[in-house]
Amino acid sequence: MGELDGLTAVVTGGASGIGLATARRLAAAGASVGVLDRAIDGAPSDLYAVQCDVTDSNGVAAAVTAVAERFGGLDIVVNNAGIGAAGTVEDNPDDEWHRVYDVNVVGMVRVTRAALPYLRKSEHAAIVNVCSVAATAGLPQRALYSATKGAVLSLTQAMAADHLPDGIRVNAVNPGTADTPWVTRLLDAAPDPAAERAALEARQPTGRLVPPEDVAAAIVYLAGPAAGSVTGTTIAVDGGMQALRLRK
Known part of the structure; x- marks a missing residue:
């Protein structure tokens, strides 16, 4: 018997990286899992994958409904889909600000809004938003990205307060720099990928990038x-980046 037997979960951005690791772990714990992603080629064949762009309200509603109808309800939403942005406040044009906010913040709103009618019927309803250490620590060259993740942190707390009467718990995880395909693409675009990776690893007290599986473990918890008394909380999975100040 798995801890999540009989429950259904939907994971956005679930075809790669943290989302895929989370979908696999949810399934291993017994949940039926729907993976929502713009590109579902990487989704495992044993998971139910639905193509979905979180910036499309109608598409989001249809995808969430498809998962709920296939499995007879919905209990867990993992809002993981997101995109990055580099630069200071001088570097990103208005269109880029709107685009990243539309995916990272409003995308979570769309998915949650579509899922709420199903979650209200569940006895074990939970939402987990994937935030970032960028919401709580000032990182260079990440003004736009950090602003969206700060919004996600505040959104998580507001949602937890709003939906506690509905029996829905809402929490977040704050990963450090994770070893995902997205980060790999950023490194590959750097003038010296090896040096850039070394710099990112050195920034974290553990001296390594965060494995997606570590973030997935916190999300599934x-x-x-087992987290029935936990709501409005954020768990840092960042290798100590936020809290520790080690002597060199």
């Missing part, structure tokens, strides 16, 4: 019945 927050999503499951």
